Amino acid sequence: MLFLLGIPLLYMELTVGQYTRRGPVHALAKVCPLLKGVGLASVAISFIMCTYYNVVITWALYYLFNSFQQPLPWLSCNNTWNTENCTSHSSNSSYSSTASQEFFKYRMLQQTHTVEEAGQLRWELFLILMLAWILIYFCIFKGVKSTGKVVYFTALFPYVILIALLINNAQLPGALDGITFFIVPKWDKLLSVEVWVNAAAQIFNSIGIGFGSLMAMSSYNSFNNNVLKDTLVIAIINSLTSILAGFVIFSAFGYMSYLQGLPVSDLAVDGPGLVYVVYPQAFAQMPVPQLWAVLFFFMLLCLGLDSEFAMVEVMVTSLMDEFGQRLITIFKRKELFVLALCGAASLLGIPCVMQVGIYVFQLMDHYTAIVSIMFLAFFEVIAICWCYGVKRLSNNLKEMTGSKPNIFFIACWLIVDPLLVTVILVFSVIQFKPARYESYVFPPWAQGVGWVIALASIIWIPLGAVHTLFTLPGSLMQKLKRSITPGALDEISKMPYYERGGIAVTSSSQYPTEKPPIQTNF
Numbered sequence: 001m002l003f004l005l006g007i008p009l010l011y012m013e014l015t016v017g018q019y020t021r022r023g024p025v026h027a028l029a030k031v032c033p034l035l036k037g038v039g040l041a042s043v044a045i046s047f048i049m050c051t052y053y054n055v056v057i058t059w060a061l062y063y064l065f066n067s068f069q070q071p072l073p074w075l076s077c078n079n080t081w082n083t084e085n086c087t088s089h090s091s092n093s094s095y096s097s098t099a100s101q102e103f104f105k106y107r108m109l110q111q112t113h114t115v116e117e118a119g120q121l122r123w124e125l126f127l128i129l130m131l132a133w134i135l136i137y138f139c140i141f142k143g144v145k146s147t148g149k150v151v152y153f154t155a156l157f158p159y160v161i162l163i164a165l166l167i168n169n170a171q172l173p174g175a176l177d178g179i180t181f182f183i184v185p186k187w188d189k190l191l192s193v194e195v196w197v198n199a200a201a202q203i204f205n206s207i208g209i210g211f212g213s214l215m216a217m218s219s220y221n222s223f224n225n226n227v228l229k230d231t232l233v234i235a236i237i238n239s240l241t242s243i244l245a246g247f248v249i250f251s252a253f254g255y256m257s258y259l260q261g262l263p264v265s266d267l268a269v270d271g272p273g274l275v276y277v278v279y280p281q282a283f284a285q286m287p288v289p290q291l292w293a294v295l296f297f298f299m300l301l302c303l304g305l306d307s308e309f310a311m312v313e314v315m316v317t318s319l320m321d322e323f324g325q326r327l328i329t330i331f332k333r334k335e336l337f338v339l340a341l342c343g344a345a346s347l348l349g350i351p352c353v354m355q356v357g358i359y360v361f362q363l364m365d366h367y368t369a370i371v372s373i374m375f376l377a378f379f380e381v382i383a384i385c386w387c388y389g390v391k392r393l394s395n396n397l398k399e400m401t402g403s404k405p406n407i408f409f410i411a412c413w414l415i416v417d418p419l420l421v422t423v424i425l426v427f428s429v430i431q432f433k434p435a436r437y438e439s440y441v442f443p444p445w446a447q448g449v450g451w452v453i454a455l456a457s458i459i460w461i462p463l464g465a466v467h468t469l470f471t472l473p474g475s476l477m478q479k480l481k482r483s484i485t486p487g488a489l490d491e492i493s494k495m496p497y498y499e500r501g502g503i504a505v506t507s508s509s510q511y512p513t514e515k516p517p518i519q520t521n522f
Contacts, residue, residue, distance in 0.1 A: 001196070002239055005420055006203040008412035009377075011231040011405070012384055012393065013209065017218030018227055019396040023317035024212035027219070028383060031392075033472075034483035035383035037464020038376060042212030043318045044457035045372050049211070050311040051348040052364045057132040057304035058125055058353065059276060060297050062108055065128075067293035074103035075284045081106040100281045108276075112355045115363070115446050119355025126353045133346040136308050140316070141335045151309065154302040159241075161299040162248050168286065169251035178254020181264040182246050193427050200424045205369055207238055210377040213310035216317040224400055249274070252282040275300065315341060359437055359446075366435035367450035371428075372457045378425045379461055385413045387484045 020027040028039035066073055073079060077086035077099050086102050097105075105111050112119045139150040169175055189195050208214055218230075250264070256278075257264045279296070283289040316338055319327065331337040351360045384393065390413045394404045405413075435442045435450055442450070465483070472479045 001199040001203045002235065004412060004416055005200055006207055006209070007231060007235045008409055008417055009209045009381070010207055010214065010235055011227065011409060012413060013214040013380075014218040014221075014227050014230055015393060015397055015400075016384060017215030018221045018223070018225060019400060021219050021223075022215075023219055023314065023321050024215045025318045026321050027215050028380070031486050032383035032387035032484060033468045033486075034465050034480075035379055035387065035461065036468060037461040038379045038383055039212065039215075039318070040460035040464055041372075041376050041457045042210060042215075042380075043314055044460055045368060045376060046211055046213065046311040046314040047345065048364065048368050048453065048456060050308055050315075051345050052352050052361050052368075053304070053311065054129065054132050054136070054308055054345070054349055055125075055352040055357065055361055057135075057301060057308065058129045059108065060300040060304055061128045061132060062125065063276065063280070064294065064297040064301060067290055067297055070290065072280070072283060072289055072293055073107070074100040074280050075289075077102070079103075079107070098277070098281065100277050104276050109358050110355050111358050114440065115356060115359040115442055117356060121350070122353050122355060122357070125357070126350065129349055129353050130346060133342050136305065136312060137339060137342045139305065140309055140312055141338045151306060154305050158299045158302050159244075161295050162241075162244055165248045165292070165296070166244070166251065168292070169248060169255065169282075172251070172255040172258075174254040174256075174258025175251040176254060177257060178250040178252065178264050179247060181254070182250035194431060197424050197427050197431070200420070201370065201374070201428075204373055204377060206242060207235065208310060210373050210380060211311065212314040212318070216314045217310065219317065226401055227397065228401070228405075249279065252279060256282055312338075312342065312345070359440075359442070362437040363435050363442060363446060363450050364453055367454040368457070371432075371450075371454045374421075374425050374428050375458050375461070378421050381418050381421050385418055388486055390414045392486065 016027050016031060017023075020030050022030070023039070024042045025036070025039035029036035082099065082102050083097070083106070085097055086099055087097070108125070110119070110122060204210055218227075221230075253264050256262075280293065283293050283296075286292050319337075319341075320334070327337050328334065331340065351357065352364075354360075390410055393413065394410065398404045434447050468483050469476075469479045472482045474482065
């Protein structure tokens, strides 16, 4: 999936962003007016994700602050929040829970039993959520230039921690068993379509394809920047980092398996439990556990901030592209506009720091990161690869870098990627599973809310198509033909008002014929 989907689509998005010099909304409107809604959808999905994803940073900060205690509060059952069923070891019994599970559920989240019980606001988490947004604001308020400087640290520091953890974990008894479980393939699983769908979903979410952040960031590149080099560096480092993190996690799992007499497969869980329940247990037997805990959760904070930077930047870039002069008139300074944006997103994240928050988080994550992104990727590939065309994309690359893409990328863009994305989308719909949290399955009304969340981003695709057809002049067939003609909206925006049927369209000043001045090379 990395070689057939990840690298070609990453190359495609970086090329479009760098050539058009615009964020996802205007970039998609230029390459395929009919599907300009894909750009709007990517901004919508980034906005929805940044409202709840910042809760992950909130949890990391909460654990970080609690990591300075002696002993670590999630390693013992002698606390006020613990139940009678608490045990300091993992157990196969359905009636017991570990100390780290109870710290996560009953101390930090104080979660309710179902999504139907809202509970109260967790003031500690609310204040930390505000702190997280303050950190994000001061890292991005000056634009990508300041963000780039911050990322030098937040992106590189985690490697130091990962390598240190790996060196430490590899010396623990049982570590080899965990690593073996991680790297030895089960070849029969390759016959399962679900494995391939999950692999594609992992690549999309890991690299960030379809979220608009790649186009937004690459729009700040110099026009002659080497796109292929960026593509290969991003894809390879991203995948190697995932593998490195896998060795770190599963070496710790092997050690826990050795201590508790359980197979590694019983320890390997997904979701928040992996980071905030299972792995913190490994600190108990490490030398100076407080030090490892502080370093680990500070690493999670850095990783979370990196992801949040990209999602917020998508909104900032897209809104400034569309309403730049108007926003500056209203807010006087771009920094104040970014502050208002962060403030609005922080308020929308409040439900995730209530006692019902973990259910809200899981519901939003399931219907945004899994359901919506596949629809966005499908229409984006259709818009760029087929409507805009591989020939035009190749010519754009030659204009920027002096050379066209090789036959591999042309074949992927023209045939392989549209076919694979279509198959993945179909099987994702066929094998769709309702949202759940651990053993709790969300009731039908909550699933309905989840679909509303998914539609909040997907709905912009048909709305954008309808608006384009309504805006363009001529008969229906002429409208359809022009709607898949790159730059058609540029020509319409230059028409007198009466020739456009009285429809107000974006000013042509938003689409300058000359490349805008380079702001910074990101």
